[in-house]
Amino acid sequence: MTVFVDDFSMPFKNTWGDQITLEIARQLIEQKGFYFLAKDERGNFRTIENLQFLAAMNHPTAGRNDIPNRLKRHFFSLNMTTTSQRSIENIYGRILEVLFNPKKYDDTVIQMKGYLVDATISLWEQVKKKLLPTPAKFHYTFTIRELARVFQGICGVAQKHEYKVIQNCLKMKEKVRQELFLIALWRHECDRTFIDKLTNVNDKKVFTDILDRVTKEKFRDQLGFDEEVLMTDFLFADFQREDVYNEYGELEEVAPFVYEACPDIDAIRKRVNKKLEEFNEKYVSQKMNLVIFDDALRHLLRITRIINSPAGNCLLVGVGGSGKQSLTRLASCICKQVHF
Helix, strand or coil: CEEEECCCCCCCCHHHCCHHHHHHHHHHHCCCCCCCHHHHHHEEEEEEEEHHHHCCCCCCCCCCCCCHHHHHHCCCCCCCCCCCCCHHHHHHHHHHHCCCCCCCCHHHCCCCHHHHHHHHHHHHHHHHCCCCCHHHCCCCCCCCCHHHHHHHHHHHHHCCCCCCCHCCCCCCCCCHHHHHHHHHHHHHHHHHHHHHHCCCCHHHHHHHHHHEEEECCCCHHHHHCCHHHCCCCEEEECCCCEEEEEECCCCECCCCCCCCECHHHHHHHHHHHHHHHHHHHHHHHHHCCCCCHHHHHHHHHHHEEEEHHCCCCCCCCCCCCHHHHHHHHHHHHCCCCCCC
């Protein structure tokens, strides 16, 4: 049996600097077994054969533990270094190059490829340096996965070119230039990827300042846009389209999920309230009397985005009665992913 142990350096250190769990693991590796602690068999040794161990851990810096040499000596160590900037540019530049195909998009969109990749890498590097992990914020680890999540949102829009979301800026009250729409989409995906991971207002302010600074450096100076135009705060949702019914009230075509910008917060709130009414009519026993205020609406949009994302996952943290379960239930219904 191959045993994989993740976060090998995480166990708490006691007064003498030992990590008790790791000592048990070391005993199992060295002595190929362990002693029983049950009263009837206390002191008897149980041998376990044919085990091999693989383990993974973060570099022991920024408040992270190391593991004792007496345990480390049993392993062959491989150091996985951070991907170089050139490699990252090649990876995501190639992805955007395929999506922003000249047969589907004009030069205005295609030229944004390099700017988006450069801005995302710059933002990612600054966030890693500024928002470091601590024992209270051990999840502040910003890896190459965060880059993937930013581009995943952009790719989700670019892939559905048949709906002309980028070209026509559908659902918005006023049509904006394609470059500005892409910048707005990029800022939104950066918010969802990074800011939703932060735990307090001060850290969120730090990230917002970094995002604004990178936006100015990468888009204002190089593309010549006004600062006010660049600092967008668009909301995006993928459930804004209506089902198609015939004259007899029969469903003919289910509305597709198209990730596109919302006209404004009141328009999407109206849409959500309509979905809530449909939920209450369909699931009478699960009826919910919710007030969709601004924060609740923004949380709902986050949850629907994650549910409809490939391999999407999230952890909702809050006091009891704050609406975590209700919003998740409504979001699941909107995404057609639940049946009560």
